[in-house]
Amino acid sequence: MSSDKFDILIDEFPEETALVRRLRELIARALATPGRKEFSPTRLYDELHPTNYRIMIRVLSSASEKGLLHKHIRVESSSGKGGIGDFNSLIDVPPRLYDSRIGRDVEVMQDQLEMIYSIER
Amino acid sequence: MPDANQIKTVLDLLQDATSKEVVQEFLKKKGLHHSGTWPVVREKWLTPYLNDFQITLEELIELVVSSEESGDQHVFLFQCSELADVAEMFDEGRVHAALRAMGLERLIGARDIERKPTTPTLVEVRWDGHPVAQTLTIKEAEVHKKHVLQKEKPRGKILVKYYVEQEVRAINIAKLHRDGLLEVRIQSRDNTTKYGRDVNRFLRQINQFFPIARFRELSLTQAKSAMWARRRELGDLLRYTNASVVDESGHKVHAATGHDGGKLDESAAARSVDFVLNDDENAYCSDSNLWFLKSDHISSSVHVLLEGDSNEFAVPRKCSAEDYEYVLRQIRHFNR
Amino acid sequence: MDFNNLQEAQQYLQTFTDPAEREIAEANLFRGPTVPTPVRKHIVVLLHGMNTNAEWQEALAESMRNSPELEPTVVGYGNFHPVKFWLPYVYRRGRIKKVLTDLRGIRTRYPNADISIVAHSFGTYIVAKILAAYSDVKLYRVLLCGAIVDTDFDWNAVSSQLKDPVINDIGRRDIWPSMAKSWSWGYGNSGVIGFQNSLVRDRHFDYEHSDFLNVAHMRQYWLPFLVDGKVVSSSFSSLRSVMSTREKILRAFCWKYLIMLGCAVGALIHYDVVLGFFNYGMELAKGFTAIWSA
Numbered sequence: 001m002s003s004d005k006f007d008i009l010i011d012e013f014p015e016e017t018a019l020v021r022r023l024r025e026l027i028a029r030a031l032a033t034p035g036r037k038e039f040s041p042t043r044l045y046d047e048l049h050p051t052n053y054r055i056m057i058r059v060l061s062s063a064s065e066k067g068l069l070h071k072h073i074r075v076e077s078s079s080g081k082g083g084i085g086d087f088n089s090l091i092d093v094p095p096r097l098y099d100s101r102i103g104r105d106v107e108v109m110q111d112q113l114e115m116i117y118s119i120e121r
Numbered sequence: 122m123p124d125a126n127q128i129k130t131v132l133d134l135l136q137d138a139t140s141k142e143v144v145q146e147f148l149k150k151k152g153l154h155h156s157g158t159w160p161v162v163r164e165k166w167l168t169p170y171l172n173d174f175q176i177t178l179e180e181l182i183e184l185v186v187s188s189e190e191s192g193d194q195h196v197f198l199f200q201c202s203e204l205a206d207v208a209e210m211f212d213e214g215r216v217h218a219a220l221r222a223m224g225l226e227r228l229i230g231a232r233d234i235e236r237k238p239t240t241p242t243l244v245e246v247r248w249d250g251h252p253v254a255q256t257l258t259i260k261e262a263e264v265h266k267k268h269v270l271q272k273e274k275p276r277g278k279i280l281v282k283y284y285v286e287q288e289v290r291a292i293n294i295a296k297l298h299r300d301g302l303l304e305v306r307i308q309s310r311d312n313t314t315k316y317g318r319d320v321n322r323f324l325r326q327i328n329q330f331f332p333i334a335r336f337r338e339l340s341l342t343q344a345k346s347a348m349w350a351r352r353r354e355l356g357d358l359l360r361y362t363n364a365s366v367v368d369e370s371g372h373k374v375h376a377a378t379g380h381d382g383g384k385l386d387e388s389a390a391a392r393s394v395d396f397v398l399n400d401d402e403n404a405y406c407s408d409s410n411l412w413f414l415k416s417d418h419i420s421s422s423v424h425v426l427l428e429g430d431s432n433e434f435a436v437p438r439k440c441s442a443e444d445y446e447y448v449l450r451q452i453r454h455f456n457r
Numbered sequence: 458m459d460f461n462n463l464q465e466a467q468q469y470l471q472t473f474t475d476p477a478e479r480e481i482a483e484a485n486l487f488r489g490p491t492v493p494t495p496v497r498k499h500i501v502v503l504l505h506g507m508n509t510n511a512e513w514q515e516a517l518a519e520s521m522r523n524s525p526e527l528e529p530t531v532v533g534y535g536n537f538h539p540v541k542f543w544l545p546y547v548y549r550r551g552r553i554k555k556v557l558t559d560l561r562g563i564r565t566r567y568p569n570a571d572i573s574i575v576a577h578s579f580g581t582y583i584v585a586k587i588l589a590a591y592s593d594v595k596l597y598r599v600l601l602c603g604a605i606v607d608t609d610f611d612w613n614a615v616s617s618q619l620k621d622p623v624i625n626d627i628g629r630r631d632i633w634p635s636m637a638k639s640w641s642w643g644y645g646n647s648g649v650i651g652f653q654n655s656l657v658r659d660r661h662f663d664y665e666h667s668d669f670l671n672v673a674h675m676r677q678y679w680l681p682f683l684v685d686g687k688v689v690s691s692s693f694s695s696l697r698s699v700m701s702t703r704e705k706i707l708r709a710f711c712w713k714y715l716i717m718l719g720c721a722v723g724a725l726i727h728y729d730v731v732l733g734f735f736n737y738g739m740e741l742a743k744g745f746t747a748i749w750s751a
Contacts, residue, residue: 030369037371045338045340046342052337052338111313111314
């Protein structure tokens with residue numbers, strides 16, 4: 001994990017130094033054990049205690065650009081049994097998708113979409 | 122004797138604004154008969170009571186006002202930590218001046234229960250509490266459009282579905298408490314579980330009264346965890362029907378009762394949720410579907426969904442104002 | 458999500474040309490409540506420098522899309538050739554008038570709005586001239602970069618027209634303000650030296666004249682000021698080295714006087730040539746007068 005990138009992040013958001021430090025700790029904790037770790041924006045809000053949601057999104061967007069974590073758009077099965085596809089951007093989500101949780105194609109609805117941030121070694 | 126048209130109007134409004142159970146609870150408190158379906162409650166109980174002056178139209182109007190503000194809502198909580206800012210927002214002079222500038226001073230203490238404005242419109246501003254106001258409420262009315270399926274008709278290889286559009290009065294509330302809590306209650310829609318757009322729009326509408334930049338979203342994650350962890354000792358208070366937990370890898374465990382009236386608390390499914398929470402220190406309760414049970418403190422069981430945004434909970438059904446306040450107090454208590 | 462369906466949301470995101478802003482807009486589609494647009498409109502006028510098509514204005518306007526508090530308005534005065542830039546007063550007045558008309562037009566259309574300005578290079582000169590001459594022009598926030606305004610500009614005289622302190626972004630390696638001051642009249646090198654005035658916050662960067670005009674700088678330093686009035690400090694301000702004496706002399710040296718002196722000396726040396734041109738000019742004038750009278 002490059003501390004330079006976090007320093008750049010602090011330079012970019014000097015008034016959010018505390019938030020960036022908490023992000024660094026969170027990422028360090030996630031990387032300490034093997035396997036991919038995932039966080040919803042809601043979860044990150046609880047962990048990072050930002051000034052407000054908007055600034056947290058800006059910081060995460062910049063962190064994601066720097067490769068410190070990865071953002072995905074996940075299509076959840078309407079059955080509630082888990083995700084059925086991850087995409088880099090909302091633009092990449094197709095109108096129909098195979099729902100592996102129920103075994104058939106479905107039309108993708110807005111309520112099935114979630115944003116996820118992941119961290120992996 | 123009240124005018125028959127007036128009675129019909131008020132009873133229609135009451136039926137739109139709240140649930141039969143709320144009305145029955147109102148009658149019960151007065152020691153009056155109340156059982157039956159809606160038509161029975163209207164024709165057999167309410168109308169005669171009105172004609173006999175055992176209840177008044179004013180009381181029913183009051184019930185409409187309080188009922189349409191409670192339940193069938195998604196509630197978003199914010200907190201202002203600067204009490205000086207809160208005091209400033211409460212200041213009557215400031216609120217009067219802001220309303221005067223908007224040409225809306227008439228909204229103070231106004232009573233609007235009928236309007237279905239074509240665009241979201243502020244309809245009431247009031248302070249509650251004596252001798253010192255404890256809450257400042259701003260009320261907005263709008264119209265929600267519901268599409269009800271009427272029929273389906275195949276036309277060759279095409280299936281045509283016909284929907285009737287119904288307009289329903291919807292109420293949104295912003296309520297500021299003396300301790301800095303801001304509740305934003307948005308009336309539920311039947312076609313979505315996401316209310317970001319509604320909340321944003323309403324916050325813009327009321328920003329000069331409650332400048333949102335001075336508030337922070339109040340996360341309810343602590344409440345979710347605490348209530349689930351103590352569910353056994355709170356067995357007389359709460360009944361869980363669903364609980365979800367997410368571990369740090371994003372894996373989820375959902376526990377749900379088979380029967381809607383069942384109780385999740387002592388089951389192996391519930392214990393599997395506990396296992397994940399105990400096994401992974403970074404796991405957390407993501408969604409909870411529970412009921413606050415009827416007791417001496419609450420007139421009937423209230424269904425609550427603790428899910429969605431971090432500061433969001435939903436009360437899917439209409440309830441009395443007192444029952445809503447009780448639920449909010451409990452959630453805040455467990456969120457400490 | 459804030460759209461009727463997935464396709465609408467995707468179409469909305471595709472309107473963003475800046476990938477970073479598209480990311481933020483996408484995240485905002487999923488998020489909960491946000492800081493809402495204030496009731497009072499806040500218009501940000503973007504004023505370019507000379508000899509440029511000012512693509513930065515479009516880039517800054519794009520980066521403001523995720524800040525619904527702000528409404529960017531691009532104002533221009535066309536391509537301003539260096540020769541016109543150099544000649545004092547003649548061509549400048551027209552440009553000033555054009556921008557003034559635009560500002561007054563904005564005020565007429567939005568009488569209750571806050572109006573801020575971000576100006577670069579010759580745009581800063583226009584802003585200063587307008588503030589000094591037209592007291593009806595009132596601005597909320599003013600941000601200057603590559604400024605060619607005189608360092609002695611009387612900000613106190615226009616303080617009633619300003620709501621917040623002015624930000625002056627200085628490029629340490631910017632030669633053009635010094636060149637403007639040195640080669641012409643009416644300009645200053647505040648874009649290098651700063652104003653050192655209580656109403657102006659000078660902020661130093663290791664930049665050349667147009668290095669400010671990149672999205673990263675705008676997002677980090679300009680948007681917080683425009684949105685919240687927050688002045689994000691530049692770490693370079695405390696780290697910058699003192700200007701060497703040689704550089705000070707080179708920057709302060711007034712080439713225009715040397716040129717004038719050179720022309721005067723040349724005229725004296727080649728008096729007969731100059732007199733010949735003068736006599737030729739007089740004959741031409743007589744000829745035209747005769748034709749006109751006939």
